[in-house]
Amino acid sequence: MISNVFKVVFLKEVTENLRDKRTIMSSLVMSAVFGPLFMLGLIHMMTNISKGKAEEQLELPVINMEGAQNLEKHLLSQGVKILTLGEKSPEQSILDKDHDVILEIDESYADSFTQGQPAKVKLYFDGSAKGSTNISVRKARSIINGYSSSIGAIRLQLRGVSPSIMKAVSIENHDQASVQSKGAQFMNFLPYFLIIILFSGSMYLAIDTTAGEKERKSLEPLFLNPVSRKEILAGKLAATITFGVITLILSIIVFKLTIPFYPMKAMGISLELGFSKLITMVLVLMPLAVVAGAIQTIIASFSKSFKEAQTYVGLLILIPMVPSMVLMFLSIKEKLWMMAIPILNQNLIINQIIRGEEPGLAAILVTVFGTLFFGLILASIAVRLYNKESMLFAD
Amino acid sequence: MITVQNISKSFGEVQAVKDVSLVAEDGQITALLGANGAGKTTSMRMIYALITPETGVVTVDGINSTENPIAARGRMGVLPDARGIYKRLTARENMAYFGRLQGMSEADIKTRSEELIARLGMEKFADRQTDGFSQGQRVKVAIARAIIHDPQNILLDEPTNGLDVMSTRAIRAFLRDEKARGKCILFSSHVMQEVSAVCDVITVVDAGIIRATGTEQELLAMTDENNLEDAFVNLVTQGEVK
8 A cells, every 4th residue: 555645745745846947857857858858969979971982082182192193093093182281291290180081192202103012102190099190091902902903913914814813711701790780880878868867757756756845844844744754755655656667768769759850761760669569668778767766865865965865866977878888888698697697788788679679578577577686675664764863864 | 642762863973963852733833943053953854754763752642753654743743944835836736745745635635725825924925836936935835744734743843944025924933823722833943033923832953962951931930041042142151142
C-alpha cells in the first residue's frame, strides 16, 4: 500500500517544482529539448566539415612546378588547383596554417625522372592536425601515387613486361559493416547524451528537496510532523525520480522528431528507430533514473547549501562518461554479465539498437533488473540518511 | 502538559544542555528565558522530539517522546527556530501541506485554515505565494502551519524574534487566547519584556543549566530586584554583577 505521507510529500514536491521556472528551465527545456537539438547540430557540423573537404577542389601550392611538367599536367587533369607559394618557407606556411599541404619538386627531379630513377618530391603537412586537413593530405598523396604507378606501368610496358606482375596479391574489400552500423560511429555518443540528460533532469529536485530545504530552514519544521522521516524522504525521492523520467521521455520524443533532419545521406547511414526500439530505449534507461535520483539525493543530503550540492552533484555527471568514452574507442563483445552493470549496460544496449541489431530479451531483462536492484539499494540508503541527527541542521 | 526531567545533550566536547527539568502546565504560558547560546534551542529540540536527549525523559501528555516520538509530535504544534516556509506555495497551501502530514481530513483542514487565517489576521495574503512575504507575515504562516491540527501543546522558539510591534502584539494576543482555551504553551525567549508581558511561569536557563524557576514575582523576590532584567542578570551571574 502506498502510504498517505508518501503521496502528500510527492504531490507537494511536484507541484512546487512545476511552479519553479528554474526547474522547468534546467530539467525540461535545457536538457530535454536543447539536448537533442544540440546533438543534431553537432552531427551536421561534423558531416559538413568532412563532406565539404572531400568534394572541394584541392588547392595545392607547388614549389618548383616547372621542374616537373608532366606531373603538372596530371595534377591539372585531376582537378587540382595549383598555387605558387609566396615569400614564406613551406615549413612556416604549414605552421601558420596557410595551407593544409604543400608539394615541393626536388632539384634532382628532372634528372632522376629521365634516368628512370625514383624522382623525389617533398610533401609538407602537419600530421597532428585535425579532421579536414588530413583529407587534403590524403588526396594529394593519392594523386601523386596514382601518377607514380601509371608512369611505372608505362615503363614496364615499354620493356615488354605486364604491369600486373607488380601486383603479387590483390585485395578485394568485403566490408561487413551494414549501412546502419557505419552511421553508428557518428551516433556512438547518443547513450552518453541520453544518460546526461537523465541525470540533469533529476539533479535540480534532488538538491532542492534536500540541501535546498535545509538551507531554507524548512526541513526542521517538516520533520516535526508526526510521520517518519523515511516516508518523507521516500516521497521526495519519488518526485526527483519522476522528473528524471519525464525529462528522459521528453528528450527521446524530441530526438525521434529530429531524426528526419539528420544528414543520413552525407553520413551514409539509415537510422531506423521504430516505436518498439524507442520503447526499449526508454525501458532500459528508466531504472537508471532511480540510480541517478538516489545517488544525487545522497550527495545533496551531505551538502550544507544549495551551491555546495550543485558542485558535487554536477561533478557526478562525469561518472557516466567513463563507460561511454571507453565504448566509443574500444570494440567490446557484449556478454550477459555486463548487462548487470548500470550505465555500461545502457550504453551497450543503446549502441546495439543504433547499429540496427536486436538486443536479446535476456540482455534487456538483466539490464532493467540489474539497474533497478542497484537503484533500490541506493534509494534505501538515501531515505535513511536523515535518521542521523547531524544531518538535520545546516549550521 | 509537558514534563521534562533531567535532559542533557552534548555536541562533541561541548555540553550544550545539562540536567534541564521543567513542567509546562495546561492553561499556562511557560517561558524558557536565557541569553543567546544558553541552550534554549537545544532544549527545545529535545522537548519537541527532533533530537534525542542523552539522559532524562520528556513526556508530552503522558507520552514518552523518546520511546514514541511520532505520537508525541502529534500532540504538539511547534514553531522551531528554523521557520522556513515554502515560498512557491501559498500561505494556505503551506498550512494544508502540514495538515495532511498530520493526517487531517481535507474538510477539517479547510475549516481550521479559515479559523486561523481570521484569528491571525492573514486574510490579505492567505492566497498569495509566500515568496516576498514580510518577516511578520512569514511568522504568522509558520505559526498557523504548526498548529493547523489544533494541538494541546504549543511550543515556540523565539516567536517574536525580529518582528515589529504590530506583529508582536498580534502573536501575543493569539497566545493568550490559546491559553484561555486551556492549551499548554511553552516558549523560549531572550527578550525580558516579552516574557514579562505574557508568561505565567519563567524558567531561567544559562550555560545549559536551569538557574531558577518561578513566576515573575517569585524571581524578583528571590533576587531582591525590582525588574525582571536585573533579576535575570543576578541569576545568571550568581549575584556577581549588579
